[in-house]
Amino acid sequence: MTVADHPKCGAGGLGCEVLKNLALSGFTDIHVIDMDTIDVSNLNRQFLFRAADVGKPKATVAAEFVMRRVKGVTITPYYGAIQDKGPDYYMQFQLVICGLDSVEARRWINATLVDMVDPENQESLKPLIDGGTEGFKGQSRVILPTLSSCYECSLDMLTPRAAVPMCTLASIPRQPAHCIEWASILEWPRIMGDKKLDNDDPEHITWLYEKALERAKEFNITGVTYSMTQGVVKNIIPAIASTNAIIAASCCNEALKIITSCSPFMNNYMMYMGDEGVYTHTFEHEKKEGCPVCGTLATDYEASGEWTLDEFIERLKEKPDIQIKKPTLSTERRKLYYAGPPQLMEMTRPNLDKKLKDLMDSGEEVAITDPGLPFSLRLNVIFSK
Amino acid sequence: MAASTPSGAPSSKEKKYDRQLRLWGANGQNKLESAHIALFNASAAGCEILKNLILPGVGQFTVIDDKLVEEADLGANFFLDEESLGKPRAERTAALLGELNPDVKGNYLVDSLSNTLSAKPELLNPRSTPFTHIVIISPVPTPLLLQIPIEIPVFLVNCVGLLFTLRISAPLHTIVEAHPESLVDLRLLNPWPELSALAAEKTKNLEVQQEMDGDEGMSDHEHGHVPYLVLLLKYLDDWKRRPEGDGTHPSSYKEMTAFRSFVQDKMRTHVPGGSEENYEEAVAAVLKHVRKAEVSEYAKTVLDHPACANVTSESTNFWIIAKAVKQFLESPEQGNGLLPLSGGIPDMKAESSGYVALQNVYKNKARHDAALVQKNVQSILSSIGREPSSISLEEIEIFCRHANFLRAISFRPFSAELSTDEFHKKVVKDAFESWDADSALINDYVAFRAFQEFITQNNGRAPGDTEGPLDEDTVEMQRLAKAYLSEVGCSLELAERTENIIGELVRYGGAELHNTASLAGGLVAQEIIKIITQQYVPGNNTILFDGISSKTGTYVL
Incomplete structure (x- = not known):
């Protein structure tokens, strides 16, 4: 088999499996990035780690273990965030396999790889293989940046946990989870002030548990437990070794097909459901027209020329499919508003009070960047008549 | 499993297995911790299955294998290393697998299945075996397979190239916690007196607008x-009593949508926001929850099962309680046609106290039903000594x-499948008549069935595992596949997909x-x-996986 420069992100449940599978499939040069250290709750599935490894970086321990066991493979670990690295780093690989646990990290790597594509240079297109699991279920997918549906195209497939209205938490709790959220969202800052809540600190969890329990008692609500407190506060997703094995192997299977061209690779999404029998569904997830990451055109956005720039930004913040907090805006010809650094912010701040029609023409493209956005959003701002 | 510490904080075991x-x-x-898994043939697939059972903490495992570790093993099996070369595979895989979890006891035997x-x-x-579950990695000739007693659950795995199959054979399997998406059963069309009384009381002045504090009206x-x-309970009652109605609950889709508008119209719209969340x-x-409480087909299968009627001193708790539930269902004084209530309700817009009061009505009814079932259980237990x-x-x-979500699954024994009985023939014929037969994994099954015949006739040798020309084995596999199809009574032409799988x-x-x-x-560990x-619910009884197209198929063969 050819030598494949080949990274994967994450040395967690999927990551351990992926490293093992790649090493035993003949890949000889693999890179692994993970920012986490080993926790005791990882040991029920992350089989490259032992109790004595708790506290050590996952990437390093995993790389060393697999190199010790499988001869002839070099695994280069990086203990840090995937965002620490830029396009130059990702350009050296043939493809990327992701076993990430957060939506943010997935959006970031997806946008980065899409952004790297240079139509003049075939080598700049790095296939992205993404896997995820929850309990007995999971999914794997192949993304060819700019060519097929990307992670951002399918963002609406996620069903975010419905947020409980603040008034329910504050005055009319009905469920044990309401009492727990009250303790972590309202009671902790009220009593502890600026002290940061650490979800991994057992003392903090115990504090929340006891507060939640008291509140539950007051309202005759039953069912608050320590385990539930931890689950709600950390948003814990159940995870088992066997599901990780299935999804990781499916990802590696596709990686092998892409690298060796031995058979057509998956087009482009597989769901695995093991709760009731064994059921898989493989389908083509289609590119979303106007996807802010892989779409080729800027999206149209209707605004009034009479709005001030400040008003325009406030309205953007309310849009649920954008999710921005501290945006920086610019057009081809001028800087509209910079959220940082301080000098640029000072310089552009006066624009906030100016009307849009005095800053740009109708139909002009506005580029928006934000800490919450892993890519730059482009909007054609069209003035309504 | 160790219990939580008194403060409610988890024990170290609970942390590890959280x-x-x-x-x-x-x-x-x-x-899981009481199970003892035997693995026959320490191949890569076999070791990966064990890995995924050892990590979550299965009680014990025993690797049974009579081969010595060869260079080729190292290329596929993660639980063998260079130091293992030349040593018994059973010993080395048991050692390296054992490192995964100190709470699991590992054993090995240098021996073969035969x-x-x-x-x-x-x-x-079955009376003396230490093993609770047996995993066998093929190749195993059919006569050996048929010697394994049907009382022990067996998981037979074929894993070749990009393909694998799993065949489960097990005694009657029962499930209480199938983990459906929801257990909620609101009984809106079959309310019991306490629920009706609560609804009537809470909606007494629903239509009366409060004019001032303390009057009988309801504030916004x-x-x-x-x-x-x-x-819903109140408006269902009102609906029944409408002068233009016929005294029944809404049932057709048309009536349901009319009922929906009936409810919608009662909403106060002069409030802030113009609508009420509740x-x-x-x-x-309405469409989801307004329906007659019914006994599901799955529950019927359990309650009508002979094992339920014929409870003896040998019966498991499952069947004893099932019988008690059936008595509850059929007794006019107890369930009167309904199952015991599950007792849970979803979250909904409400004041804390109003919600808790409602929740308690459901919980109390569920407790009351369970107490009646307990009485039935006790008398059944006395009757069987x-x-x-x-x-x-x-x-x-x-x-x-x-x-309402109970399951009883009868796994057919290997003998029924491998003797191609009438049931088996029908399943295969039906699968070939389905609209997607060309791409269905029943074609793969035919190829694997030929594979099983081939290894049986060649003393455990797999087709293609030869110094001689591959063509001979391919021709023989095709002949065996056709012979099998003729036995089933299907067309003798091999489908393109079957030929391709034989080729693989x-x-x-x-x-x-x-x-x-x-x-x-x-997959097998799951x-x-x-x-x-x-x-949860296991697949019944044959699961096939094709890694070329990333597809699975399940058949009761």
Whole structure:
């Protein structure tokens, strides 16, 4: 088999499996990035780690273990965030396999790889293989940046946990989870002030548990437990070794097909459901027209020329499919508003009070960047008549 | 499993197993920790299966294998290393697998399945075996397979190239906790007196607008916090009493949508925002929750099963409680045609106290039903000579909560499949008549069935595992596949897909690819965990995986 420069992100449940599978499939040069250290709750599935490894970086321990066991493979670990690295780093690989646990990290790597594509240079297109699991279920997918549906195209497939209205938490709790959220969202800052809540600190969890329990008692609500407190506060997703094995192997299977061209690779999404029998569904997830990451055109956005720039930004913040907090805006010809650094912010701040029609023409493209956005959003701002 | 510490903080075991306890609980974990898995043939797939059972903490495992470690093993099996070369595979894989979890006891035997069957029959005798579940990695000739007693659950795996199959053979398998999406059963069309009384009381002045504090009317705040369950109960009652109605509940789709508008129209719209959340919830719940409480087909299968009617002193708790539930269902004084109530209600817009009061009406009814079932259980236990209190109320309550989702699965034995009985023939013929037969994995099954015949006739040798020309094996595989199809009564022409799969099987000569073995390891371990914990629903009985197109298929063969 050819030598494949080949990274994967994450040395967690999927990551351990992926490293093992790649090493035993003949890949000889693999890179692994993970920012986490080993926790005791990882040991029920992350089989490259032992109790004595708790506290050590996952990437390093995993790389060393697999190199010790499988001869002839070099695994280069990086203990840090995937965002620490830029396009130059990702350009050296043939493809990327992701076993990430957060939506943010997935959006970031997806946008980065899409952004790297240079139509003049075939080598700049790095296939992205993404896997995820929850309990007995999971999914794997192949993304060819700019060519097929990307992670951002399918963002609406996620069903975010419905947020409980603040008034329910504050005055009319009905469920044990309401009492727990009250303790972590309202009671902790009220009593502890600026002290940061650490979800991994057992003392903090115990504090929340006891507060939640008291509140539950007051309202005759039953069912608050320590385990539930931890689950709600950390948003814990159940995870088992066997599901990780299935999804990781499916990802590696596709990686092998892409690298060796031995058979057509998956087009482009597989769901695995093991709760009731064994059921898989493989389908083509289609590119979303106007996807802010892989779409080729800027999206149209209707605004009034009479709005001030400040008003325009406030309205953007309310849009649920954008999710921005501290945006920086610019057009081809001028800087509209910079959220940082301080000098640029000072310089552009006066624009906030100016009307849009005095800053740009109708139909002009506005580029928006934000800490919450892993890519730059482009909007054609069209003035309504 | 160690209990939590007094402060409620988790024990070290609970910490380690936290992510899985959230799926199968202490109950499932205890069952897992009591299991002892035997693996025959320490191949890559076999070791990957064990890995995924050792990590979550299965009680014990025993690797049985008579081969010595060769160079080729190192390329596929992660649980062998260079130091293992030349040593017994059973010993080395047991050692490296054992490192995964200090809480699991690992054993090994340098031996083969055929020799175990002939020289150590006690190991596979259902009365004396230490093993609770057996995993066998093919190739195993059919006569050996048929010697394994049907009382022990067996997981037979073929793993070749990009393909694998799993065949489960097990005694009657029962499930209480199938983990459906929801256990909620609101009984809106079959309310019991306490529920009707609560609804009537809470909606007494629903239509009266409060004019001033203390009058009998309902303020907008109160009106907007009447739980939607209560609203639906009231409006269902009103609907029945409409002068233009016929005194029945809405049932057809047309009536349901009319009823929805009937509810919608009662919403107060002069309030801030112009609508009330509880009314919106009520309207949205009509199609989902306004229906007659019925006994599901799955529950009927369990309650009508001969094992339920013929409870003896040998029966498991499952069948004893099932019989008690059936008595409850049929007794006019108890369920009167309805199962015990599950007792849970969804969250809904309400004041805390109003919600808790409603929740208690459901919980109390569920407790009351379970207490009646407990009485039935006690009298059944006495009648079969068991201690009447030998089944705990907690176990009965869990059973009652899941009563409508019970499962009993009969796995057909290997002998029924491999003798191609009438049932088997029908399943295969039906599969070939389905609209997607060309691409269906029944074609793969035909190829694997030929594979099984081939290894049986060639003393365990896999097709393609030869120094000679591959063509001969391919021709023989095609002949065996056609012979099988003729036995079933299907067309003798091999489908293109079957030919392709035969080609794959011969090309790999029975060899495992690590990646496919790893996928098999995950899938098979999931099924074993479902069988051990008696939670979730295992596939029945043959699961095929094709890694070329990333597809699976399940058949009852």
